[in-house]
Amino acid sequence: MTALLEVRGISVSFDGFRAINNLxxxxxxxxxxxxIGxxxxxxxxxxxxxxxxxxxxxxxxxxxxxSRSLLRMNESQIARAGIGRKFQRPTVFEDQTVAENLTMALSAPRGPFSVLRWRPSSESDRRVVELAAEVGLADQLSRKSGELSHGQKQWLEIGMLLAQDPRLLLVDEPAAGMTxxxxxxxxxxxxxxxxxxxxxVVEHDMEFVRxxxxxxxxxxxxxxxxEGSLDHVTANPEVIEVYLGRG
Structure with missing residues (x-):
């Protein structure tokens, strides 16, 4: 397997607390x-x-x-390099329709003058329809995002990330609050x-992970x-002690 992302020996401390330890x-x-953890x-x-x-x-x-160093890039450069992140709470424009949210997220020139001149086209409209279908919202395009269920908002945000053509998606607790x-x-x-x-996928729900x-x-x-299959890691005595045995 060729590595798309490789983390080598990273450590970081906050006020004396080591949050990441030679990861x-x-x-x-x-x-x-x-x-999980x-x-x-x-x-x-x-x-x-x-x-x-x-x-x-x-x-x-x-x-x-x-093997470019992400540590030499800022947040916007990392996003343009192909890494998208979805937080646990969906962040969509609730007063805009599903189609408008996806249109705004489309990968397009981001310079100040390019943004002012950019207008939707038949190609962008086609892409919006494709994205909506990909995340299960094909029949919700004209609906305001604030009217969607929690799960549908999560899917819309994933669609907005896909609009940026990422190679890696980081998804934080997608199952939380869903039916x-x-x-x-x-x-x-x-x-x-x-x-x-x-x-x-960062997740706490073991059944969802399974x-x-x-x-x-x-x-x-x-x-x-x-590290390994879920059955492998959940049989590990240390994992049972520090994680599965709690609560």
Missing amino acids: SFEIGERELRAI PNGAGKTTFMDIVTGKTRPDDGQVLWGEQ LAEREQTTTLLRRLAEKHAVV RLECRVTVLHEGAVLA
């Missing part, structure tokens, strides 16, 4: 990966580092076939997206505690 692992091209394990900090929000004290974060039917549809969506993109049928990385105290 190393790889994400492959078109791979679906779940990251107790609160404070470093899951969010890992995503913050990859997307440029937080700078590590040590280590390297390498991207793509040329059973929405969770099942989200599982199907994420597995399908991994056929074309690398998808990293349905993803993917490789699992367990973080604890900012480092990899175990």
